[in-house]
Amino acid sequence: MKKLTLALLFALSICSLSAQGYQPSEEVRRSQEQFSEDRFGIFIHWGIYSMYAQGEWYLQNAQGIQRDEYAKAADAFYPHRFDAEKWVAAIKASGAKYVCFTTRHHDSFSMWDTAESDFNIVDATPFKRDVLKELTDECHKQGIAVHLYYSHADWSRDDYPRGRTGWGVAGRNYKLMSWDSYFNFMNNQITELLTNYGPIRAMWFDGWWDHEEDATPFDWHLDEQYALVHGLQPSCMVANNHHVTPFEGEDIQIFERDLPGENSHGLSGQAISKLPLETCQTMNGMWGYKVVDQNYKSAKTLIRYLVSTASKGANLLLNVGPQPNGELPAVAVERMYEMGEWMAVNGESVYGTTAGDIPQQDWGCTTRKGDRLFVHIFELDYDMLYLPLECKVVSAKALEDGKELKFQRVKGGILLEVGKVQDKADYVVELVTK
Numbered sequence: 001m002k003k004l005t006l007a008l009l010f011a012l013s014i015c016s017l018s019a020q021g022y023q024p025s026e027e028v029r030r031s032q033e034q035f036s037e038d039r040f041g042i043f044i045h046w047g048i049y050s051m052y053a054q055g056e057w058y059l060q061n062a063q064g065i066q067r068d069e070y071a072k073a074a075d076a077f078y079p080h081r082f083d084a085e086k087w088v089a090a091i092k093a094s095g096a097k098y099v100c101f102t103t104r105h106h107d108s109f110s111m112w113d114t115a116e117s118d119f120n121i122v123d124a125t126p127f128k129r130d131v132l133k134e135l136t137d138e139c140h141k142q143g144i145a146v147h148l149y150y151s152h153a154d155w156s157r158d159d160y161p162r163g164r165t166g167w168g169v170a171g172r173n174y175k176l177m178s179w180d181s182y183f184n185f186m187n188n189q190i191t192e193l194l195t196n197y198g199p200i201r202a203m204w205f206d207g208w209w210d211h212e213e214d215a216t217p218f219d220w221h222l223d224e225q226y227a228l229v230h231g232l233q234p235s236c237m238v239a240n241n242h243h244v245t246p247f248e249g250e251d252i253q254i255f256e257r258d259l260p261g262e263n264s265h266g267l268s269g270q271a272i273s274k275l276p277l278e279t280c281q282t283m284n285g286m287w288g289y290k291v292v293d294q295n296y297k298s299a300k301t302l303i304r305y306l307v308s309t310a311s312k313g314a315n316l317l318l319n320v321g322p323q324p325n326g327e328l329p330a331v332a333v334e335r336m337y338e339m340g341e342w343m344a345v346n347g348e349s350v351y352g353t354t355a356g357d358i359p360q361q362d363w364g365c366t367t368r369k370g371d372r373l374f375v376h377i378f379e380l381d382y383d384m385l386y387l388p389l390e391c392k393v394v395s396a397k398a399l400e401d402g403k404e405l406k407f408q409r410v411k412g413g414i415l416l417e418v419g420k421v422q423d424k425a426d427y428v429v430e431l432v433t434k
Contacts, residue, residue, distance in 0.1 A: 022226075022249045027235035031201050032251055034145070035237065036276045037352045038097035039310050040343070041147070042336070043280055043319035044087075045102050045287040048073045048109045048125075050324040056288030059107045059155050060165050067156050067171035074109065074124040082131055082326025084138040090328060091144055094336035095343030097351075098145035100204050100317055103132060103193060105149075105288075106165070108156035112197075116188050119156070131326075136197040145201045147239075148193055150186075152220065153207030157182065161218065163210030183221060187228055194232040201237060202252060203229050208242035222247055239278065245270050255279045260312045277314035281305060283332055289321040296331045299338035303425040306339070306350065307376045311365035313355035342425055345400055349374035349428045357389060364426070374399070375429040380421045388413040391433040399428040 024032065045056050051073040052058045059070050091099055104110045110120035112132035122130055139146050155166035158173045159181040166172075194200055211218030226238050226249035237251035246253050253260075253275040258268035260277050284296045297305075302318065309316040320332045343350065349367055356366025357373055363385065364378040375387065393414050396405040406417040421427045 024251055025230065025234050028230070028237055028251055031235045031237050032276050035098075035201070035252065035315065038145070039315050039350050039353065040094075040096045040306060041098040041100060041145075041278075041315060041317045042091045042094060042096045043100045043149075043287075043317045044322065045105070045149075045289075045319060046322045047102060047105050047107065047111060047288070048077050049105065049107060050289040050322065051077055053289055053291035053324070055286040055290040055293075056102075056105055056107075056321075058288075059169055063168050064170055065168070067169050070107070070169075071109075071119065071124075071156070074119070074121075075126070077121070077125040077324065078127050079131070079322075079324060079326025080127075082129075082134075082322075084131070084134040087135065087328060088138045088142045088144055090333050090336050092142055093340045095340045095347055096144070096318070096336075098147055098201065099135075099139060100147035100149055100202070101132065101135060102149040102151075104151050104189070106151050106153045106155050106207060108151075108154045110189070112193070114189055114192055116185055116192070132193075132197060136200075140198050146197070146199070147202040147204050148197075148200055149204045149206060150190065150193070151207045152186070152205055153210040154182070157185070159185065161211070163218075164212075165210055187225060190225070190228060191232060194229065194236060199235070200233055201235070202239055203236060204254075205238070205240040205242075208240060212242075212244075223249060226250070241280070243267050243270065246273050246275055250275065252276050252278055255314070257281055259309055260314050277312065278317050279309050279312075279314050280317040280319065282319045283335060284321075287319050287321060289323055289329070294331070296335060299335050299342070300425040302335060302339055303342050304378055307367070307426055308360060308365055310350045310353055310367050311356050311360060311376065346426065346428050349376065349399060349430070357391065358387060371433050373431040373433050375416070375431060377418065377421050377427040377429065378425075380418060380427075383417065383419055385416045385418050386410070386413060387416055389433075394432040394434055396429055396431050399430050405429060 049056045049058050103112055108119055110117055113122040113130040114120050118124060122128055136146050153163060154160035155169045159178045161179055162174055229236050229238050238249055239252035239254055240250055241254045241256060253273045255268040257265040259279055260272045263269040285293045306316045320328055322328050353367035353369045356368050358366045363380050364376045367374045396407050408415045
């Protein structure tokens with residue numbers, strides 16, 4: 001595979017536009033609209049770290065580990081049960097509309113046939129298959145949009161400038177550090193990803209925080225890199241999981257492990273922008289496969305988290321960490337199918353909705369689509385529910401079976417006769433308003 005320097009040079013030639021103030025192209029705006037309609041995607045964290053079964057940060061977290069010893073896992077990485085068709089079928093069955101796949105995580109291992117490094121799934125493993133190609137082809141076939149995760153940080157390469165993490169990784173030669181070399185390496189890889197794998201709806205970056213201002217000040221030259229992305233695929237959006245206010249040239253704002261406006265994990269304290277929003281969350285505890293982490297959230301919890309995310313006007317990107325043999329964990333697949341069963345009945349209260357009129361309450365939350373206000377009831381101790389609404393309610397019905405529900409107009413809103421709501425992940429009531 002030849003290096004795609006012509007495409008790189010072309011994209012970089014338009015980088016000066018970003019300095020004049022970024023304005024999303026019409027193609028990006030259409031992608032943003034489609035993205036906001038989707039509301040639900042599946043995140044895939046998979047690499048040779050799955051061989052150690054200790055999560056995706058194992059190279060960093062295992063104190064004093066040798067980089068070259070860690071890399072030997074590639075020689076035994078043979079995910080013979082990987083089946084792109086089954087993966088995408090499970091993703092589609094969950095009700096998710098897009099997938100975000102980790103092409104290269106912080107350990108530097110590339111999950112595609114890259115010409116920029118031999119440390120990849122085709123050249124360094126006995127598997128010899130380009131799993132990214134198989135997966136993207138299947139996604140395009142089954143109508144699932146593709147987003148690609150790409151790490152800015154790198155714990156293995158000698159030309160990556162030393163950051164806050166990866167200090168304990170033994171075997172790196174920091175004397176060989178060269179930002180120009182590493183920057184060109186990344187952009188050449190990004191060029192491959194946006195040239196050889198069909199339509200990519202978003203590039204999802206991670207690792208900027210490794211050189212954040214309060215640690216080691218650093219210029220990532222993001223304007224050039226974002227221009228590269230937009231130049232190669234004009235409809236491709238840029239997202240960056242940097243945990244701060246969005247930068248010029250970004251098309252999606254990401255929140256990690258928290259809903260927009262919340263910050264229980266200390267990663268999402270930034271202000272909410274006007275960009276399309278996305279919350280990424282794990283199905284269990286880790287992102288990458290960890291053998292002892294079997295604490296999967298229940299389907300009820302996951303459905304409520306998805307709905308709560310939509311009630312904030314945001315998407316949920318829900319993570320699954322595949323096993324080293326290439327299979328999605330059975331529990332994860334079970335949860336995906338359970339979510340899909342609920343979405344098959346109630347999906348219209350999630351897809352294409354905006355934040356509802358009433359913010360999150362102890363009983364649940366709301367979403368809106370045009371003149372339809374969806375009331376999502378999680379827990380209710382009484383048969384009646386007071387809803388403070390300024391709009392006029394014309395009718396009310398249960399979404400699951402179309403049963404008409406009675407309501408009374410009272411001062412400041414309505415009193416909705418719900419009846420007993422028990423053992424349900426989310427009882428959805430549709431109000432037609434005007």
